[in-house]
Amino acid sequence: MNQEPRGTSNDLVLAMDKNSKVIKNPKDPSCEPTTKKIRLGVYDVFSMREATFLDFYAHWRKWKIHVSVAKRLTTDILTLAPTLFPLLCFATIFQRMAPLVLWHLFNRCLLMIEVGLTDGRFETVAIAHAVAARVVFAAMAAAIAWWGRKTDFIVQTRIVQRFDGLVFQWKSRTDLRPEADPKDENALIASHMVWYAYRDLLITMGRSLAILSELFYICTLTSSNTEAVIYVIFFFVEPFARDILQESIWNKRWVAASSDPNFNRMASLKSIVTEPETKQEISINGNIGEYLNREYNKARRALGDTSASYPAAQYDNRERVEFTVLLALLGDLHMASFCLKIYAAAYMATWFQFYSFASAIVHPSTFTLSKFAMLPKAADLLADELRDFRVDFRNALNGLASVKRLYDVVETPNTRKDGILDIEKSDNGVALAMENVCFAYPNDKSKNVLTNVSFTIKPGQLVVIVGTNGSGKSTLLKLFTRLYDIDTSDPDVDHGKVTVNGRSISDYKLTSLRSATAVLTQDHHILPLSLAENIGIGNVKAVSDMAVIQECARKGGADEFISKRADGYDTVLEPATVIPAYYFDEAGDSPLNDIYKGFEKKTEISGGERQRIAASRTFMRLTTEEIQLILADEPSSNLDPRGEAELFQNFIDNRQGKTMIFVTHRLGILTKEADLILCMKNGELVEKGTHDELMDLRRDGEPGEYSKLYEIQARAFN
Numbered sequence: 001m002n003q004e005p006r007g008t009s010n011d012l013v014l015a016m017d018k019n020s021k022v023i024k025n026p027k028d029p030s031c032e033p034t035t036k037k038i039r040l041g042v043y044d045v046f047s048m049r050e051a052t053f054l055d056f057y058a059h060w061r062k063w064k065i066h067v068s069v070a071k072r073l074t075t076d077i078l079t080l081a082p083t084l085f086p087l088l089c090f091a092t093i094f095q096r097m098a099p100l101v102l103w104h105l106f107n108r109c110l111l112m113i114e115v116g117l118t119d120g121r122f123e124t125v126a127i128a129h130a131v132a133a134r135v136v137f138a139a140m141a142a143a144i145a146w147w148g149r150k151t152d153f154i155v156q157t158r159i160v161q162r163f164d165g166l167v168f169q170w171k172s173r174t175d176l177r178p179e180a181d182p183k184d185e186n187a188l189i190a191s192h193m194v195w196y197a198y199r200d201l202l203i204t205m206g207r208s209l210a211i212l213s214e215l216f217y218i219c220t221l222t223s224s225n226t227e228a229v230i231y232v233i234f235f236f237v238e239p240f241a242r243d244i245l246q247e248s249i250w251n252k253r254w255v256a257a258s259s260d261p262n263f264n265r266m267a268s269l270k271s272i273v274t275e276p277e278t279k280q281e282i283s284i285n286g287n288i289g290e291y292l293n294r295e296y297n298k299a300r301r302a303l304g305d306t307s308a309s310y311p312a313a314q315y316d317n318r319e320r321v322e323f324t325v326l327l328a329l330l331g332d333l334h335m336a337s338f339c340l341k342i343y344a345a346a347y348m349a350t351w352f353q354f355y356s357f358a359s360a361i362v363h364p365s366t367f368t369l370s371k372f373a374m375l376p377k378a379a380d381l382l383a384d385e386l387r388d389f390r391v392d393f394r395n396a397l398n399g400l401a402s403v404k405r406l407y408d409v410v411e412t413p414n415t416r417k418d419g420i421l422d423i424e425k426s427d428n429g430v431a432l433a434m435e436n437v438c439f440a441y442p443n444d445k446s447k448n449v450l451t452n453v454s455f456t457i458k459p460g461q462l463v464v465i466v467g468t469n470g471s472g473k474s475t476l477l478k479l480f481t482r483l484y485d486i487d488t489s490d491p492d493v494d495h496g497k498v499t500v501n502g503r504s505i506s507d508y509k510l511t512s513l514r515s516a517t518a519v520l521t522q523d524h525h526i527l528p529l530s531l532a533e534n535i536g537i538g539n540v541k542a543v544s545d546m547a548v549i550q551e552c553a554r555k556g557g558a559d560e561f562i563s564k565r566a567d568g569y570d571t572v573l574e575p576a577t578v579i580p581a582y583y584f585d586e587a588g589d590s591p592l593n594d595i596y597k598g599f600e601k602k603t604e605i606s607g608g609e610r611q612r613i614a615a616s617r618t619f620m621r622l623t624t625e626e627i628q629l630i631l632a633d634e635p636s637s638n639l640d641p642r643g644e645a646e647l648f649q650n651f652i653d654n655r656q657g658k659t660m661i662f663v664t665h666r667l668g669i670l671t672k673e674a675d676l677i678l679c680m681k682n683g684e685l686v687e688k689g690t691h692d693e694l695m696d697l698r699r700d701g702e703p704g705e706y707s708k709l710y711e712i713q714a715r716a717f718n
């Protein structure tokens with residue numbers, strides 16, 4: 001099995017070798033492997049090789065990035081909530097500290113009561129003060145926690161809106177890039193995750209303070225500071241050992257895919273009986289349900305106990321018993337050292353007193369009873385805090401890494417090269433030309449879809465492009481709109497030239513080119529806005545001018561059916577409704593079922609009606625002064641013959657001398673009016689001329705391509 005997944009941030013394509021665990025970059029076999037592969041149950045799991053614990057330089061580099069992202073995020077959040085944010089930071093950190101302070105206040109009471117019990121002197125007022133302090137602090141902590149939760153929502157909302165806005169801006173700014181990198185989209189985390197990343201960071205800070213105070217507190221509880229320090233060190237041994245020794249993929253980057261043939265077959269069979277399209281095949285192909293059932297059971301038996309559980313969980317399950325026992329021992333070091341202490345005290349010199357808990361037992365006089373009881377509890381609190389700190393800290397770092405990717409993406413510039421010229425204003429449209437154009441789509445460079453195409457279009461001409469399916473007609477239009485560009489990556493290979501008014505099309509500013517062009521294709525989308533807006537956005541300056549919109553709707557053939565709708569021009573076809581989550585018994589007859597179904601407000605219109613709205617939008621574009629070129633790609637494929645004839649006529653009447661290129665399969669109305677017909681076949685321009693010229697064209701006594709197409713259509717419709 002040879003797979004070629006993309007695994008590294010620098011886009012190395014890595015060859016996966018079935019027999020080796022470590023994968024190298026095939027382009028440079030000498031380089032260090034960057035990913036490794038393991039088999040977990042039914043999955044092949046590929047994970048990144050991360051820096052080792054001792055690779056300080058790698059950690060330092062990572063840290064520098066994390067710190068700069070945290071700084072930038074802090075500045076951004078401070079601008080959004082200059083007063084609330086610092087207060088919220090305080091509240092979040094305070095919440096981490098509060099349980100410790102409460103516990104400390106409780107211990108103070110306990111110590112005073114103990115002194116009273118042993119000495120017979122009860123400091124009643126002092127005890128009452130200590131109790132009152134605890135009660136007041138508890139009430140204050142609850143109030144701060146309540147305020148923190150409320151403020152958290154406000155700050156979170158502001159951050160979500162800000163980052164949603166940034167992403168929106170990026171998406172609306174970036175050009176439609178057919179070769180766009182899907183990684184960009186994947187990097188766009190949900191905006192609320194930005195706040196979660198920051199909150200994890202704050203919680204981590206709170207926990208650090210709590211850990212420091214707990215350490216300090218333990219020092220005050222123990223009789224000697226040296227012993228306390230050593231005692232505390234024991235609590236750091238286990239988490240450190242776990243970090244260094246235990247490998248986990250929960251916090252690593254990894255990808256996995258099931259490669260077990262039995263499991264994959266079960267998945268395929270499951271999809272057959274689940275998906276509506278394939279379920280239909282079961283019904284119309286006789287009794288294949290029984291066969292599928294047999295096959296499913298066969299695959300299930302063959303799979304046996306091979307696990308399909310979540311790969312990260314399976315990874316943890318591989319832990320060896322010695323390792324588990326070692327960690328347990330390290331976690332319980334204080335008890336183990338207790339034995340050592342007893343033996344040391346009994347048999348060895350007293351300088352071996354390295355452990356305070358044991359000290360307390362061996363020299364109980366140095367401890368009070370309550371201190372003796374508090375020490376393990378303090379140790380437990382410290383251990384819990386350390387454990388949670390590790391989790392929150394990792395989450396915070398992962399969150400910051402995601403925020404960095406988000407920042408990077410929203411700042412990605414448009415990859416398409418922009419020009420510097422504006423299209424000159426003219427009442428006669430633009431002149432266009434292609435010179436020896438050869439073009440292959442970026443995703444399939446092996447196949448030229450245009451080969452040596454050359455033609456010239458004079459300003460104001462009506463041009464019709466005809467030809468068989470897949471002959472490259474739409475591709476010609478895409479080059480004029482710069483949805484795609486001719487490949488110029490290799491200066492030694494000439495792929496030809498596309499020009500506008502005699503200059504290379506890439507010399508013009510994209511915004512200028514797009515403003516001067518009206519495009520109408522067969523697959524326009526109706527936006528989830530009102531029908532009036534859907535037409536009006538053709539000319540945003542007149543988007544509220546109903547008279548102009550209605551006039552354009554009439555030209556596009558949409559006015560009649562829109563006016564018949566209950567909401568007329570205010571109809572929104574697919575309004576977006578956000579249903580965050582639901583919890584009710586869908587299968588039951590709960591009244592919530594009906595309410596839920598009522599959320600769906602979709603209104604359907606026919607394919608032809610959609611095309612009429614798109615055409616109306618194009619007529620709206622023609623009301624802007626900038627338009628000099630109209631490109632229409634089979635805009636009438638869903639229209640009835642009358643609708644099509646009217647649309648063509650309206651375009652001819654309303655183009656006001658602008659250059660117009662029409663791609664169509666319907667020869668006749670337009671081609672007879674055309675100044676120039678371009679006839680395409682297999683990516684080549686095989687004929688060009690007027691209708692009469694092409695009809696008279698003969699090659700070796702045979703009629704030309706256009707003439708043949710025309711005759712076929714004439715026969716079919718007569």
Ligand SMILES: Nc1ncnc2c1ncn2[C@@H]1O[C@H](COP(=O)(O)OP(=O)(O)OP(=O)(O)O)[C@@H](O)[C@H]1O
Pocket residue numbers: 178441443444449467468469470471472473474475476
């Ligand atoms: N995005 C794309 N990526 C790769 N190949 C494409 C892409 N779009 C079109 N093609 C291929 O380019 C060739 C020309 O396609 P094009 O859409 O220009 O043909 P057409 O003449 O407009 O066809 P039709 O009359 O069916 O609309 C076809 O072989 C098509 O499969």
